[in-house]
Amino acid sequence: MKINSNFNNLKPSYLFRDIAQKTAAYKASHPDADIIKMGIGDVTLPLCQAAVTAMENAAREMGVKETFHGYPEAYGEDFLLLAIQDYYKREMGVTVDTNEICVTSGAKEDVANILDIFSTDNTVLIPDPVYPVYYDTNVMDGRKIKFISSNESNSFLPLPDESMSGDIIYLCSPNNPTGAAYTREQLKAWVNFALSHNAVILYDAAYEIFVSEKSCPRSIFEIEGARKCAIEFCSFSKTAGFTGTRCGYTVIPAELIFENTSLLSLWKRRQSTKFNGVAYIIQRGAAAVLTEEGIKQVRQNIDYYRTNTANMMKTFDKLNIKYYGGKNSPYIWLKCPNDMKSWDFFDLLLTKCNVVGTPGEGFGVNGEGYFRLSGFGDIDRTREALHRIETLLG
Ligand code: PLP
Numbered sequence: 001m002k003i004n005s006n007f008n009n010l011k012p013s014y015l016f017r018d019i020a021q022k023t024a025a026y027k028a029s030h031p032d033a034d035i036i037k038m039g040i041g042d043v044t045l046p047l048c049q050a051a052v053t054a055m056e057n058a059a060r061e062m063g064v065k066e067t068f069h070g071y072p073e074a075y076g077e078d079f080l081l082l083a084i085q086d087y088y089k090r091e092m093g094v095t096v097d098t099n100e101i102c103v104t105s106g107a108k109e110d111v112a113n114i115l116d117i118f119s120t121d122n123t124v125l126i127p128d129p130v131y132p133v134y135y136d137t138n139v140m141d142g143r144k145i146k147f148i149s150s151n152e153s154n155s156f157l158p159l160p161d162e163s164m165s166g167d168i169i170y171l172c173s174p175n176n177p178t179g180a181a182y183t184r185e186q187l188k189a190w191v192n193f194a195l196s197h198n199a200v201i202l203y204d205a206a207y208e209i210f211v212s213e214k215s216c217p218r219s220i221f222e223i224e225g226a227r228k229c230a231i232e233f234c235s236f237s238k239t240a241g242f243t244g245t246r247c248g249y250t251v252i253p254a255e256l257i258f259e260n261t262s263l264l265s266l267w268k269r270r271q272s273t274k275f276n277g278v279a280y281i282i283q284r285g286a287a288a289v290l291t292e293e294g295i296k297q298v299r300q301n302i303d304y305y306r307t308n309t310a311n312m313m314k315t316f317d318k319l320n321i322k323y324y325g326g327k328n329s330p331y332i333w334l335k336c337p338n339d340m341k342s343w344d345f346f347d348l349l350l351t352k353c354n355v356v357g358t359p360g361e362g363f364g365v366n367g368e369g370y371f372r373l374s375g376f377g378d379i380d381r382t383r384e385a386l387h388r389i390e391t392l393l394g
Contacts, residue, residue, distance in 0.1 A: 006142040013132065015362030022346070023356050035350075036385040038373045039358040041176065041331075043241045045304060047285070048297035051240060054288035058281040072277030075268060076103025076249065080283045083290040084249055091295070094221045096251055100264060102271055103278050103286075106248040107206045107235035111170075112137040113274070114202065114231065114250070117266040118168060125166035127158055129177055129363035129370075131204070134170045143168075151366045156180040156324050156333065160193035169194060171220075172204040174211060177363045177372045178333040179325015181216040187223050194229035200256070200263070201230040206248075209239045209302055211328045227253035231263065238330065240289040240298045247278055247286040305330050308375035308382045315386040319393050330375040333360065337393060345371050353388035 019039055027033055047055075061067035075081075081098040088094040104110050111133055120141050126134050128147040138145055146166055150158045156178040171190060174181040182190075194201045201220065208218040220226045232251045236242035252264040278286075288294045309326040316323045316334055323334035336345040342359030349355045360370030375382070 004140065006140050009139050009142075010136055013136070015132075015358070018362075019346070019356065019358065022350065026350055030354075033354045035354045035356060036377070036381050036388075037356045038377055038382065038385055039356050040374055040376060042243050043238060043301075043305075043376050044378065045241055045301045047241050047245065048289065048294060048301065050288040050291060050294035050297050051245075051285040055281050055285040058284035062281065069280040072280050072283065074272045074275065074277050076101060076278065077280065077283050077287075080287045080290075083287040087290040087295075088219065088221075088251075090292075092217075092219045092222055094219050096221065097254065100253055101249050101251050102267060103247065103249045103283065104271075104275065105246045105278055106237060106242075107204060107233045108133055110233045110248060110250045111202060111204060113270065114233075114267065115141055115143075116270045116274075117263060118200075122167035123165070124168040124170065125164060125199075126170050127172070127175075128365055129156075129360060129367035130170070131172055131176045132363065134172075134202075134204075147364075149366060150175075150178065150180075152335070157182055157186055159186060159189050164193075165197065167197075167199050169199055169201045170204070171201055172206075173216070174207040174325070174329035175331075176207065176329075177331060177358070177360065177367065178370075179327075179329035179331035180333070181211055181213070181328035183215045184217055184223065187217055187220060188225075191220070191223050191225045191229060195225055198258070199229065200258070201226075203230050203232045205232055206235040207238055207329055208234065209298070210306075210330055212306075213328055216328055221251070221253070227255045229256070231256070236286050236289060239302075240286070240294075241301065242282075242286070242289075245282055245285060247282050304379065305375045307379055308377060311379075311383060311386055312373055312375065315390055319390060321393070326375075332373045332375070334371050334373065336369050336371055339369065342368055342371055348392075349389065352392050353385065355385045355388060 081101050084101050085098050088096050120143050123144045124138050125146050125148050127150040148158045150156045157180045203220040211218045220230045235248040252267050256263040312332045313326045323332050325331045325333045342361040346359045358372040360367030
């Protein structure tokens with residue numbers, strides 16, 4: 001027996017372990033320190049009432065013989081597929097067929113699992129800095145990886161140019177970790193590039209609900225031509241606090257044909273072979289989120305998180321610290337003051353302000369010198385953290 005030796009090429013994933021270890025060590029030597037964590041990418045507000053009620057009702061159905069459900073449909077129950085279709089139409093003006101939507105346990109799984117349908121001979125283009133899953137999953141498969149440099153000179157929104165070549169292109173907008181969001185024109189440039197290079201775009205829209213500027217699309221399918229070159233990944237995690245309940249969906253347009261083969265049919269074949277569907281109770285909760293009432297309720301939570309990012313932006317504007325994100329994203333990506341390195345700034349905030357953030361270096365070479373703060377925390381605690389930072393750096 002031989003193992004998949006590609007795993008030997010993975011870099012150890014130390015980022016969140018190191019943050020936790022450094023924080024714990026500081027707390028051990030300063031037991032009175034009131035540490036505020038602003039590094040987390042997890043949500044903190046509870047599920048909206050519409051989802052809770054729907055899941056309670058669904059749980060009761062499961063306890064009655066006449067309404068009990070066994071295995072769910074492999075690609076999602078009709079009621080949820082219709083709710084997703086309606087959400088696209090209502091919120092983004094995008095038409096998708098219910099047949100093109102596949103409901104899953106979340107976007108992390110999907111961006112990883114989709115690779116099953118692509119040859120390992122493909123070359124992938126991955127932005128740096130990046131959500132590490134795109135990189136690691138391709139290393140596991142042994143694909144050739146080329147980085148797209150995302151940096152200050154392109155405002156962390158890299159665009160294609162003719163020096164680039166690749167078969168699979170990862171785009172995440174609004175971006176984790178940088179918070180930057182592509183405009184329609186910028187995304188159109190990527191769609192044109194993919195079409196002319198016979199490439200496929202894997203578009204991660206996990207943070208689409210945070211888009212507030214009209215110039216930024218929430219779905220790549222708002223862009224003409226995208227149905228011929230893009231797959232979109234969405235999630236209820238950040239939209240509706242489903243990080244602990246797990247539900248997402250992937251949209252693969254019927255027009256995506258490569259080597260005379262439909263990518264949708266490959267994905268469905270993959271899913272029906274390796275996945276047995278999302279729990280009925282969870283799908284009922286997800287469908288309730290997408291009703292007009294559900295979206296109204298989750299938007300209250302999004303507005304709460306937005307207050308945090310707005311407060312961060314105000315503080316960093318005042319401090320004259322350069323940052324990206326915030327407007328269309330729960331993340332602020334700030335340039336460490338005085339050209340500090342990411343981990344040095346981490347240590348400074350931990351020891352002088354008792355505030356924990358995420359060093360940008362952990363997301364790629366171009367993240368060095370940057371720092372990610374999250375808006376998913378408590379409003380008062382975030383205000384307190386910002387007050388401490390302002391006192392230190394002001
Ligand atoms: N995509 C991006 C860019 C993310 O930041 C995350 C989670 O942090 C995910 C996907 C994972 O989403 P899910 O919870 O649906 O797996």
